[in-house]
Amino acid sequence: MSWLTPMVMEVLIAMSQALVILLGALLLGAVMTVVERRLLGLWQDRYGPNRVGPFGSLQLVADMIKILFKEDWIPPFADRALFVLAPVIGMASLLLAFMIIPLTPNWGVADWHIGLLFFFAMAGINVYAVLLGGWSSGNKYALLGAMRATAQTLSYEVFMGLSLMGVVALAGSFNMRDIVAAQQGLWFIVPQFFGFCTFLIAGVAVTHRHPFDQPEAEQELADGYHIEYAGMKFGMFFIGEYIGMVLVSALIVTLFFGGWLGPWLPPFVWFALKTAALLVLFVLLRASLPRPRYDRMMSFGWRVCLPLTLINLLVTGAAILLLAPAGT
């Protein structure tokens, strides 16, 4: 066939890889909803959903059927356009951020030199999902939740960016593959331990996961910004949260745990294992930690984490300069 030139083949392979990664991320996010419930059950000395299928494995199917057949209701007092747009932004921005994550040396969607910055951009856009969702719902609880979420995400994004600058400085590149390659000898969690701690905290906060889920605090705000959402629109917010969890786990693996690097096993298995371990850590955080008061969380972000990242960045910079060969 004449049109099947090597270039076309390359494009087709890249497209199929992108599709597989997209579907994989989506599916993993959906599966996490059930896995989380089983794990929470395990740690709370109960079973969790175990009735549908062997060990509850078909619970996901049941949940999907249920949520797809729910009435897709838009409250009459809501701002229709924004109300529909918000969950789309929420899910799409996080899914798009998967582009930059290299799964194996050959697998990955985009190999950009701005790599990491793209994630920050998408995390920034993700704020709009919550903000617009809360605003357009025309509900005071939703608005309060959205306000909290915005303030929280903005203040945690400040040091999320800074916490990764140490990694970028060590690797000398924003490109994710370069960052992984730079961890050949030593994973960045060792030299950048405080960067890891602060990025983990910021990642949990940005995905609104448990210790930092004030925006959706069930007890005070009755679910916060997505209180008026039903059916698949709620599902998109819900799955979006889990996709964010998978995304942050994969990012932490890439940035601090050497991505696909590891002995004996094939690269993808290492990547998957590390990501799974971090996902379990996310669930464990939810299972064990109580939700702090809102003002305490903000003051923790500004008064502890931000100075910590700044000091970390300063020390990293000084160390790089001191250890650099003279004359370069």
Next chain:
Amino acid sequence: MFTSLISGTWSQLRTLGMVFLHAFRRRETVNYPDEEVYLPPRFRGRIVLTRDPDGEERCVACNLCAVACPVDCIALEKGEKEDGRWYPSSFRINFSRCIYCGMCEEACPTSAIQLTPDFEMSEYRRQDLVYEKEDLQIDGPGKDHDYHFYKVAGLAIAGKDKGQGPDEAAPVDVKTLLP
């Protein structure tokens, strides 16, 4: 501030570890429809009407259970036999209202109404939860094996006059005490 930060971080990490160790604990839940649930003998479940050791109905239709019931789910009517014994000519408990508090059992002077360790009484129609007397009446004495109200009550019914019960003294003729 640094000490509180370090001790706080340690406390959070310790919490994480302790919760993680729960992964190896026994699960407290019972897979109910698959596994049997242990119900203690005094479990407050389905209400029954018992009989005395002679096989007669214990209930004397005093209505104390209906009065004690906080949700008013008990309704009964009094009937009277030829020998003077009272009995409920109808007895109805609406289990869709019943809260299984056991007040009726506490109020009952004859141990007739008793709660049993059984809760599997779901119905698809609400009306099916209204139990009539024939649904409630059981053949045995329930939890109180030897209690026989008429033998100890000092009441005169046919075949037993006042003072003829096991622990009864003969009735005092109050008129002979007059000066």
